[in-house]
Amino acid sequence: PVVVGIETSCDETGVGVVRDGELIGEALASSMDEHARFGGVVPEVAARAHLEALVPAMELALERAGITSADVDAIAVTAGPGLATALQVGLAAAKAYSIAWGVPLYGVHHLAGHVAADALAHGALPNPCVVLIVSGGHTSLLYCRDLVNDPIEHLGDTLDDAAGEAFDKVGRVLGLPFPGGPAIDRIAKEGNPTAIAFPRGLSRPQDPPFEFSFSGLKTAVARWVEARERAGEPIPVADVAASFQDAVVDVLVDKSLAACGERQCGDLLIVGGVAANSRLREVAAERAAAAGVRLRIPALKYCTDNGPMIASVGHMLVVSGAAPDALSLGADPSAILQAATLVPA
Numbered sequence: 001p002v003v004v005g006i007e008t009s010c011d012e013t014g015v016g017v018v019r020d021g022e023l024i025g026e027a028l029a030s031s032m033d034e035h036a037r038f039g040g041v042v043p044e045v046a047a048r049a050h051l052e053a054l055v056p057a058m059e060l061a062l063e064r065a066g067i068t069s070a071d072v073d074a075i076a077v078t079a080g081p082g083l084a085t086a087l088q089v090g091l092a093a094a095k096a097y098s099i100a101w102g103v104p105l106y107g108v109h110h111l112a113g114h115v116a117a118d119a120l121a122h123g124a125l126p127n128p129c130v131v132l133i134v135s136g137g138h139t140s141l142l143y144c145r146d147l148v149n150d151p152i153e154h155l156g157d158t159l160d161d162a163a164g165e166a167f168d169k170v171g172r173v174l175g176l177p178f179p180g181g182p183a184i185d186r187i188a189k190e191g192n193p194t195a196i197a198f199p200r201g202l203s204r205p206q207d208p209p210f211e212f213s214f215s216g217l218k219t220a221v222a223r224w225v226e227a228r229e230r231a232g233e234p235i236p237v238a239d240v241a242a243s244f245q246d247a248v249v250d251v252l253v254d255k256s257l258a259a260c261g262e263r264q265c266g267d268l269l270i271v272g273g274v275a276a277n278s279r280l281r282e283v284a285a286e287r288a289a290a291a292g293v294r295l296r297i298p299a300l301k302y303c304t305d306n307g308p309m310i311a312s313v314g315h316m317l318v319v320s321g322a323a324p325d326a327l328s329l330g331a332d333p334s335a336i337l338q339a340a341t342l343v344p345a
């Protein structure tokens, strides 16, 4: 089947076309430049940008796929979580295409999309697998038996900030451009990761093994920088960035491999925007190999939000024979990840 996916949960307008599990066309527009001067994504600005970008992105994705709307078998769309106004634009468009093209509509959980992104480059997901989701708004360790057919088990979640959020906040403290994640990744390459010993959250033996906490680390970085500023000393930005990044990466990789051990699971997936981090990719590859765990991370451009990842979930749903959604499907800005689709409260 040919499945079109639409993603509009944040600042990225993404459309992807998947045929029989293979990505055949895509388009992506971002309104990040419009948000950068505010130091964060402005929901109303994002929604308006989606409204302008969506139809051209759809036309471009179909053209690149070499198909017309008549070839499409189903529409999948992010129904949550995300910014309410941004989600509404994608959902309204998906319903309109569903009616106009006479094809079924599938509402998809955004985070399931991040997981399914990996199938586009690396083939069917390993069942079962341990999944580390590290994105702008979420950080969770999951045990996935079968993404579209079984409930998703949460082994642990962050108790405060998401990993991406910590990168973005520390980026701000260091005066780097928004979003902080890519900026820290870049500048950390010139720094010494052992220059400053920042705390590794919840990693003592008595701590919950699979939960995360990054707000203490973020505060520690802010205090360290403030102390330097008060003393009138220059801030070694690259060293702070590299030391902070290593503190995050250490905890993420340690807990992910511990979860693999506890579940006796030989397959680990790392997904979401922070999975684009070069140091995380490097350290995870090294330690997973040493632990005898097979590691999969989506190709770089499919770590952050994109349309193909939603098409990928949609394709899995269609193939598994899942029932489509009614046109009354609503957006849920704070949907919890329990399944590949939204689960009514």
Ligand code: ATP
Pocket: 009, 010, 081, 082, 110, 111, 114, 134, 135, 136, 137, 138, 163, 164, 165, 167, 168, 179, 180, 181, 182, 185, 272, 273, 274, 275, 276, 277, 278, 303, 304, 305
């Ligand atoms: P969510 O998926 O939780 O709803 P989101 O969709 O906004 O949130 P993503 O698009 O998955 O998040 O990822 C964006 C986050 O990834 C941002 O916090 C960004 O700083 C971070 N990020 C992107 N690239 C990198 C990188 N190279 N290193 C570290 N963090 C990165």
Ligand code: MG
Pocket: 010, 011, 012, 304, 305
């Ligand atoms: Mg984004």
Ligand code: FE
Pocket: 110, 114, 135, 136, 273, 304, 305
């Ligand atoms: Fe995301």
